[in-house]
Amino acid sequence: MIPGPFSYHRPATVADAVKLLTTLGDDARPLAGGHSLVPMMKLRLATPEHLIDLHGIDGLKGIRRDGDNIVIGAMTTQHDLLASDEIAKSLPILHETALLIADPQVRYRGTVGGNVANGDPGNDMPALMMTLGASYRLEGPSGGRDIAASEFYQGAYFTALEPGELLTAISIPAPAAGHGYAYEKLKRKVGDYATAAAAVVLTMAGGKVTSCSIGLTNLSETPLLATDAAKAVIGTSLDPATLKKAADAATAIMSPAADARGPVEYRKHVGGIMVTRALTRAAAKAN
């Protein structure tokens, strides 16, 4: 399959990219790693007339500590996450999740910014960013703004990005030392998108859960925060009855599509299992 014709632009600054996106309007799309956009173009599901390649812009790549936050440039690749000591030390769940995305070839090109800006319910990073309380930095024709990841996703491929806006960085509050974490992902085969996945970040004291956040991937047309499920485990030792209660509360908010990954009831069922497994494994890691 061959994409339709398009013009290629390679701006050197964020301001130039925003100007191009603004003047070219709906016919233009940012190009990051191209591992979601180009397959869509080859299938003619996306037919942008202008591609604005972000690779020429200095400063959009990298991982840095800013006080209590870890700031990741939009053009940082999934492989960069895996190679980062800062991520391994402060945000090990990001390392664990990146390793479950596709295969090394995709991870060398695919960017974190592209993954979270794409709006595909099957992308793994969005639910994780919501679980971690991350925010996104957006630059547009009327200046910059920050938006919580939990407010960014509005529907499948529909986000809070306004015309002309570019996502430039992701800011994640460093979780407490000793936190437990797990990303559990059921997929049909290595390299596949999730049939169902759950992210858990929690803290424990004296054998009881003191804080918990749970995110769900590919179990609705947007990533979900399972807040009632997370509340159900606070103050407990994650005994079997509590785990079931949490899985039931999470399942109640799932509305996955019926597709090649299975019918709705099956995907909700395995979604509950992912929540149970992620909670159990996160608790075992907490200290």
Ligand SMILES: Cc1cc2nc3c(=O)[nH]c(=O)nc-3n(C[C@H](O)[C@H](O)[C@H](O)COP(=O)(O)OP(=O)(O)OC[C@H]3O[C@@H](n4cnc5c(N)ncnc54)[C@H](O)[C@@H]3O)c2cc1C
């Ligand atoms: C075989 C295969 C398997 C895959 N499996 C998985 C998987 O299991 N889990 C998973 O999460 N992903 C998976 N992916 C997708 C992969 O992670 C993509 O790299 C990712 O979804 C998009 O990142 P990208 O940098 O390639 O973005 P692109 O494809 O370049 O862009 C994606 C979309 O986001 C927009 N965009 C990109 N960057 C920005 C920005 N900075 N600001 C605003 N808009 C922007 C683009 O215009 C486009 O609409 C897979 C891909 C392939 C080819």
